[in-house]
Amino acid sequence: MKSTYFYKSVLALAILGLASCKPTIDTPAPTKGTADFTRYIALGNSLTAGFSDAGLYLEGQKNSYPEMIAAQMKAVGGGSFSTPFFPEAQFNGSGYLKLTALVNGVPTIVPETSNLAIRGQVGSVNLYTKYTGNIENFGIPGIQLAHAKIPGYGTKNNYYERLLTDATINTPYLDFVTAKPWTFFSNWLGNNDILGYASAGATGTAPTPKGAFASQYAEVITKLTSTGAKGVVATIPDVTKIAYFNTVTLQTLLAAINATPTGKDVKDIYIQTGAGIPRPATAEDLFTLTLSSAGVMGTPNGSNIPYGLHPANPVESHFVLDKAEIAVVNDFVTSYNNSIKDIANAKGLAIMDAYSMLNEYGAGKMVNGIPVSAAFIKGNLFSLDGTHLTPLGYAITANAFIAAINAKYGSNIPVVDVSKYRGVKLP
Template sequence: MKNLKLYIYILAGVIWLNACKPELNTPKPTPGTADFSRYIAIGNSLTAGYADGGLYRAGQLNSYPSIIAQQMQAVGGGTFTQPLFSTEQANGSGYLSLTGFNPDGTPITAPVTSNLAIRGFQAIPGFGNVTLYTKYTGDLNNFGVPGIKLQQITYAPYGNLNGYFERLLPGNSPTNTTSYLQFVTAKPFTFFSNWLGNNDALGYATSGGAGDVLTNKNTFAYLYNLLITTMTANGAKGVVATVPDVTSIPYFNTITVPAVLGAVQKAHPQVQAIFINALVSASTYAPRAATPNDLFVLTFPTSKIGQPVETPYGTLPYGLTPYTPIDNQYVLDANEVALTEDYVNFYNTTIKSVAASKGLAVFDAYTFLQNIKRNGIVVQGVALNSSYISGGIFSLDGVHLTPRGYAIVANEFIKAINAKYGSTVPLVDVANYPGVKFP
């Protein structure tokens, strides 16, 4: 009986403590002047949730549109459906995982090749083999298609050339004739986000200026106007993002000229310079000594340097003489950087002016990522920056983001939306999303 009384007292104490917890009055979230009932996201790999060099289910689940949509639930957002790979084929296209570090501290990555969603390959004459993925059927809110350029949104056969777009379409490659713009606007929506345009510059840059071209400025302006006019035709509101500075990503800032030269000089002190094949003007390239303003791509196999190369002047070491310069594809040289910058600036001016003319919110990803590159950023006690792996924002491919990076981006979109439409879509807790996963 005595014990029972004691228990009652303890229980009363516990109930009282829980009942008397301090509370803060937080205003009820409001959608402001926007209607989030059917939100769709258009864009490229970043929008799809691509990470670590591939599109896979875990990445899709952490895509920034899915994070935004989840936060929109508080202000009347509807269900948000993504073209997820099934759990049986969760690894989608395959991706890179970090398996450890070499004794010199460089990371070791290995491709994940099990449980893929690859259903075959389609040869397209004049284009090459297209990897086809397991089809997705069903409702769709996230229209992110890895690889897509703004330049390609009205191109009717595009659904035959991009396996990620093809898997969303009912037809099989090579019979598709639905353009991306037609596809995304087929069903009504009340709100959209658009982050297209990156690949119009990035494709050129990541190929070292060798494998792709920058989208013509006038074409970009025409298509961006067409895109936004079409998206807003039925009164939908939305948010758009600018194109990041391509040099703000670790893909171009991890293997640097001074680091490579320093490593070579350790073994061969007589070496004075690394030679690259650099842009002179228009499409003229000539060898010259590399400077810190020339950027090596993350995938540059540094072991090639010094390997013997047969030339008309005899056998010479790769990368160390003007006769054996490093191939164009591995280097975004200073002139190519400047050219890309010029185009990106034009694209962004276009994006901002079109958005302003239609009253859309703008997330200035260019400024945001450039600021992180220069100063880093501290979010909820975590110091982040643009460094490869350690920076915490960029995934193992050096271009796309980690879950934490995508959560930060989602918050920037939300801030832009809230500022424009007077809404109070709640921010997401970035601390809940991991950076690079270490074994």
């Protein structure tokens, strides 16, 4: 997601206070157990790449969870690990969102447009500066499971394209990442098979059919384990619990509208449901982070009907996951996760339950003295896009992967010191 968000009155009601941190951590004696970490490769999408704040940039890449895991693996025989970093002179990569002010709970969030790694464009699609070095972090923003075996996918995804040459431009992703021998892997593919649909209010690309997801996932794992390599997989997070869907709420919308001179005594926000029937929203519906009260809610259309305040001009479906759509999303995520666990267990792999882990931290938890939750900005876990993680969130994720690896293979990879990593960068 690459939208610019200008949150005013709604987020002023949602954001109260910011967190401080004074953590400590113990380091266990390292052992490798039954696993071989000589060459660790990481497969996945934007979360694996270190995507944050609606963009991929050098700081996020350096603070990706595979980078953290690989650094800790060095204590147990891990080898070198390379992420396809953007150049230092183009450290802002694709561009991202930054917080420039936070006044009385009102954030000002704008796009970063300097020092970008853009070498040109094809139509409206940016082409990023090519990377030609070694790669062990194969996180590709936007990739779905089906894309892993598609020849020519490099011509469809600009993040993948920057890693390829003229000779390899048609190489399928799965062939590209397994072109060199590997001894251990992590796999977090599958998130985008539901995320795009959900984040567009169930108006985006349809979820991957459950059977297709299972067969495609099995193909990826069969390839990764074909050499006898061990590894760890991660489940799909609970999309409905991320900050993207839990910041702009019915309560904050009503409070913001009623705080305006023309919005007194408004009791209902009308939404366009997936079934095409306008109705008043309830607390069981989820609004996207991209919906703002400022300049949108209550603004009349050409027929002088206020937006969102009348069934004849409801909040558009792409801004809302209604109750029925939430049930569909949850059903697909549950099915996907059952497939991931079954396939991983059949191959004897470690499983990092990202669904449970992110829900646990999202609900509120202290981590080495740091308060963490899914709250937007103040919660430290999610970045400014409300979907991807902060460096601190990625550190927590790295430790969850490490815990799963240690439990499965009898290893003792040291955990990451989360105190070294920030939450949302404040002005």
